[in-house]
Amino acid sequence: MESRSTGGPPADGPPEGHPGTSLGSRRGRPSAVARSPLTPYLFILPAFLVYGAFALYPLGRAAQFSLFEWKGFGPSTFVGLGNYMDLAGDEDFRRAIVNALVLIVFYSVIPLVVGLVLAAILRRGQVRGMGFFRTVIFLPQVIALVVVAVAWRQIYSPYGLLNDVLRTVGLDVLTRGWLGDPGTALAAVGFIGTWVQMGLVMLLLLSGMSRIPAELFEAARLDGAGAIKEFFAITLPAVRGEITVALVLTIIAALKTFDLVYMTTSGGPGNTTTVPSFEVYFRAFELRTVGSASAVAIVLTALIFVINVGVTRIGERES
């Protein structure tokens, strides 16, 4: 993240990369230990040990399992890349990946676009009770996803709130069991994601926008810029960093969706809403094919990694 600090660290902050040199030690010469190039690593060692034991080691084991055919107990057979080869021709898996990519639209793109517009409007108009609205918008992030899923399942039910509302306004033709119709199920699940992520994205963008000096807008206005020109010339470039963070967080959330799907559709109707995480669970605990489940998990991890490296790179280059 070093290259992102093009604005420079605050003047009195510690120089980056030397967390040991605090304000106090600036007066005298740093000790030999502090100057050693290995010292920074000593500082991250405790955290790295925890990270290694609970993240890297399991990841390595999962990668290893993915090379075996194993039921989760008893003996295992080494199959090399066989599990991955099987995935290439596996229709359920392909569908899960495509669905995950569709969910990115609902989890990331829509909240970002809507969030940008709303945040820009909120910034311009001095809304009363701003703190209250911010809390309300952020609330979905705080609720456990299982609870969110159960609530939305009721809303989408054939006898649920959404259909009641449609009937009240005379749109009877649109009523349906939203989660049970293959045409709408994925979008219905995705919209729950939009609802959940919107608050996070809005909050990030609002805080980013509040840091823009008012003089910039004043100057732009003097130059004759309208609200839209102002948005593209000042607001948007200023919150690039926040946009990148918001995208990374929401894309990860989209790709690893599990609880929403598990609690609302279990991948149905048919297999129309299955996602990679659900496939991992299903393969490991229902089919007892731990190798195949691990292979899906590794592919998913790689996918999340690649997409997010891409997003971060683009974010960095443009700023």
Place this chain on the structure above:
Amino acid sequence: MRRRNFLGTTAALSGLGLLVACAPGSDGGGGDSEAPAPAADEVDTDVAALGDITLVVWDQEVRGAQNDAIEALLGAFKEKYPNVTVERNSQSFDDLQQQTGLALSGNEVPDVLQVNNARGDMGSFVADGLLTDLSGYAEAYGWTDRFAPSVLSKMSYSEDGVTFGEGNLYGIAQTGEVCGIYYSQKKLDALDLEAPTSWDEVFSLVEAAAEADELPINLGNLDQWPALHVFGPLQANFVDAETIVTLGMGNAGADWTSDDNLAALTQLSDWGSSGALGDSPNGLAYDDAWPLYTEGKGVLLIGGSWLGPDMEAVMGEDLRFMAPPPGADGTVATTGGTGIPFSIPAAAKNPAAAAAFIDFITSDDAMAMIAENGGMPVNRTAELAPDSGVNKDIYEAFDTVSTEGTLLPYLDYATPSFADTAGATLQELIGGQTDPAGAAEALQEDYGEFTEGS
């Protein structure tokens, strides 16, 4: 640069871990070892003479009535055998199911363990020699007389785990469950109809209800599996019980694409497209659907006996239950089975005491205690039925099916992936995304692949 170095180190470290770590599962016990299978005359039934021992029992009887029953039985067992200390470890079905494989192959193996009888569970453990063959105990303790054959078949596998439904016995269960037809007496009276005595009467009842603007059959199938509990009984009207058992247990020799299976799938598809199951059964959750039934949404509800007590609490005497009308071969056949069977792991330290314990909790007296505590005992069911209420109907229905008819296996027992295949396929059939022929093919593909592969 520094970050790149760091990533490199990380990758190297995990690579190293990969090389050092041993192959999965190779450090566990179990494996290909021969599973114990004591003959009847080798079985030691004299538990009092075993001295002071501790019996480790893992079960999933955690819900209200189940827990009350097992606690009462544990108390009675302790009185009978003061030399045996029972150490009970209970957890939910899902938790236990996911741990069973580890528990069986680990070093601290329980003496008694509830093992789900599906192929993916009990079947694969039998194939790996992780469970004790109880046939000898069954003979010594007289379990073969105690249980109906269609009940025992649900816990029987061939020694290699390939054939389900016959061969050795690997567990026995305490309780029963059965899928049947719930109906609202008031709604039938309003329609001027009687409870159906044949499937044709069921079909005409459905039509009459639809004409009267009532929802004929309440179904919430968002969860995918509920439709299996509707299709199971329905299938028995078109297909003979023996074929369904073969299909349901995943044994070779039957065919999902046969004409009679197609007819059954067509009937379900018709119900789906005509709205007999509601406008959007696939969009309604199971646990949201049956409460709607208690509020008057639906004339019939085809489902499991476990729904009875909760629905009765709201509907009272209006709620009735019946076994489905006689099926294709003239006898009653419907989906059902037993609670989760109790098994003895191959590596159990006290198999003799374990068998005595299992015998004790499935004895005739135990059945009465289970009924007293609100469960449905698998034996003596009609005898122990309450005097009134929906449980009276349910007990009698189970007794009729298990003693005179056939308890059909849950269709998802068939193959490890069949729950998913059948759930998704029936959902698409009801929703009209596939036709009966397409559905039959999808089911046959899974079943055929499995039976030919084994």
